[in-house]
Amino acid sequence: MRHWILVCCFITLLVTAAKGQNYIHDPLTQVVQDGKTLRDPFTGGFNNPQFWPVQLNTDGLTDLLVFDRNGNKVLPYINTGNVGSDAYRYDPQYEGFFPPMEHFVVTADFNCDGYEDLFTSYDDGLSVYKAVVVDGNVTYELEIEKLQYSEAGFSFDLAVGIIDIPGIADVNGDGDLDVLSFKLIGGFVDYFENQAVENGSDCGALELEHVNSCWGDFYESGVAKSVKLDSTCSESPAERSGMHAGSTFMIYDEEGDGDMDIVLGDLSFQNLNRLLNGGTSELAHITAQDTAFPGYNVPVDITTFPAPFLFDADNDGNKDMLVAPNKDGFSLNTDNVLFYQNISIDDTYNFSYQHDTLFTAQMIDVGTGARPFFFDHNNDGLLDMVVGNFGYFEAGAFKGQMALYENTGDAENPVFTLITRDYANMGIYGFRSLHPAFADLDGDGDTDMLVGEENGFVHFFRNNAAAGENANFVLAGPNYQGIDPGKFSTPALFDVNDDGLLDLVIGEQNGNLNYYENTGTAAAPVxxxxxxxxxxxxxxxxxxxxxxxAPYIYPLTDGSLELYVGSESGRIYKYYPVDATTTLFPLISSFYNDIDEGTKTSVTLVDISADGIPELITGNDRGGVTMYRDKNTVVAIAAESYTPE
Structure with a gap:
């Protein structure tokens, strides 16, 4: 039996040896892109988001759960009550109320209490979590570890492939939840009908029976955009082609005629296929398909494996269609949430394409693998933010670049404004997984740059700018000094042995740290x-x-050093104290501040608000940036800005 512990978001943990901080998501720092101040800049990016209705509290409004397959990240959005583009706001305080989930989640109210429950992947099957209200907030209890069905008097685990998203809805219109799922091998849809109503059971029972192995009488081959209609289970294997690779379901009644139609996304293609049910709610029979859905509007074309979701994204009372890539890895990683507004005026559906930046236009998102770091690029005394990435997915490949966000605020109130997504023309070099570090490496008084990358090398970019001018980085040392610690190098520059010279610490794919001592000089390091x-x-x-x-070294006022290390798991490791000679650093935390932003995190600590307390900034594999501030600072500033009515 699996167990999980509900973790509240605001838990006080030790941050430095001198003073403890309690880091929470930063609601204060502003970010500007394309002339607009972002509502939710530090959401952390979307790569493979899934969109589902939930209730986060008891205010009676339907909120939004975004679950990103990349990193298995929960991102709750609260319903603001507004209609339009600002209907939902990211609210991270609710993240801790959700259980650990992997691969996919589907929400549906199985026990008729008005709260959406969770169906999520577990061991090639489904776990069910029941929504419960605790002190006005909704949390979840494990109800069924592995959902089963009955057939011929025997019970079996209901199998769902981890790359799929099953259909869970009242398929036959009898008031309880049924399940549609592709077979793990093959292209027919299994129909698991809930017999709770038929058996006279209370609402809340999940008494699934396998009643049909070929729901809808169609076959999906995986080698064609269309499905084969009028297919039956009795067909011989020779009459079929291909095998099931991966699919997603959107179940809805398009025509309002009382039977369920479906929209399929397929691993092998960029389109959606709408399958129209010409049968009945009890006996489905697919009679028509739209392989370029919605063919009456702008067809979906998204790289790769589009997944459709039914959700009222603008709070106007009509359920819209949202489409995002479902394949983790090689898929569109920016401008990847297509919003199709439902403009129907009755019980039918009529989807009209609006744009491809739903929610993502309001956050920092640099594609895949964000690595944020800070330095004063224009010598105005304010720290600017540079975000390296693994790459933007373009034309079937990743292109690594760095984005520059210039600090256009002031010393106490930073405002980061996007200047360019290709800082220092990094896109021309063909590097991926760019991890910058900034320091004066040639003794001329300005800031140079080292960049780690996927192949394991580090590259030296000399700052050739005149005194007081904006930094101008030129590649002066490719494969710098032959340094190659291992794949995915992540350099950090700091005087570790306190000899007045910058040393080099490099993380890598294997999870260890490599220490290089500077045996040269400030102007000519070796x-x-x-x-x-x-x-x-x-x-x-x-x-x-x-x-x-991914290491970051932070000095305390007493001269001692803290070490923070981002990791593939997404957790941040903290070690203290650290130095050049100790063979085993004391591990303070392997899950620092309970921060979990997905996978492949980087971490930076820097005081960008001149309050003497460093902000903590993370990057993650989803391509986003998350900023944390000391809770006491946030509360104090909020109190100062409060004006009684």
């Missing part, structure tokens, strides 16, 4: 490998071969 196991750091989780360590 980095000599001392150890590949600095401090005994290894951020690989049990059972994982890789760890993707």
């Amino acid at each position: 980095f000599l490998l001392v150890t590949e196991a600095w401090g005994g750091v290894d951020v690989r989780e049990t059972g994982f071969l890789t760890g993707h360590s």
Whole structure:
């Protein structure tokens, strides 16, 4: 039996040896893109989002659960009560009320209490979590570890492939929830009918029976955009082609005629296929298909494996269609949430394409693999933000770049304004997984740049700008000094041994840290490998071969050093104290501040608000940036800005 612990969002943990901080999501720092101030800049990016109705509290409004397959990340959005583009706002305080989930989630109210429950992937099957109200908020209890069905008097686990998203709805119109799912092998749809009503059971029972192995009488081959209609289970294998690869369901009654139609997304293609049910609610029979759905408007064309979701995105009372890529990895990673507004004036559906930036236009999102770092690029005394990435997915490949967000605010109130998505023309070099570090490496008084990348090398970019001018980085040392610690190098520059010279610490795919001592001078550093196991750091989780360590060294006022390390698991590791010679650093936390932003996190600590307390900034594999501030600072500023009515 699996158990999980409800973790509240605001838990006080030790941040520095001198003073404890309680980090919470930053609601204060502003970000401007394309001339507009973003509503939710630090949501953390979307790569493979899924969209479902939930209730986060008891205010009677339907809220939004976004679950991103990339990193298995829960992103709750609260219903503002507004109609239009600002109907929902990201509200991270509700994240801790959800259980751990993997691959996919479907929400549906199985026990008729008015609250959406959770159906999520578990061991090639489905777990069910029941919504319960605790102190005015909705949380979840494990109801069924592995959902089963009956057939011929025997019980079996209901199998669902981890790349699929099953259909869970009242398919036959009798008032309880049924399940549609493709077979793990093959292209027919299994129909699991809930017999709770038929058996006279109370609402809340999930008494599934396998009643049809070929629901709708169609076959999806996986090698064609269309399905084969009028197919039956009695067909011989020779009459079929292909095997099931991966599919998603959207179940709805398009025509308002009382039977369920479906929209399918398929792993192999960029389109959606709408299948129209010409049968009945009890005996489905697909009679027509639209392989370029919606063919009457702008057909979906998204790389790759589009997944459709039915959700009232603008709060106007009509359920709209949202489409996003379902394949984790090689899929569209920006401008990847297509919004099709339902403009129907009756019980039918009429989807009209609006744009492809629903929610994502309001956040920092640099594609895949965000790595944020700070330095003063224009010498105005304010720290600017540079965000490296693994890459933007374009034409079937990733293109690594860096974005520059210039600080256009002031010392106490930073405002980060997007200047360019290709800072220093990094896109021309063909590097991926760009991880920058900034310091003066040639002793001329300005800030130079080292960049780690996928192949494991680090590259030296000299700042050739005149004194007081904007930084101008030129590649002066490709494969700098032959340094190659391992794949996915993540350099950090700091005087570790306190000799007045910058040393080099590099994380890598294996999860360890490599320490290079500077045996040269400030103007001509020579980095000599001392150890590949600095401090005994290894951020690989049990059972994982890789760890993707990403170090950041933070100095305290007493001269001691803290070490923070991002990881593949998404957790941040904290070590204290650290130095050049200790063989095993004390591990303070392997889940620092309970921060979990998905997978492949990086971490930076820097005081961008001049209050003496560093902000904590993370990047993640979804391409987003999340900023955390000390809770006491946030509360104090909020109190100062409050004006009684």
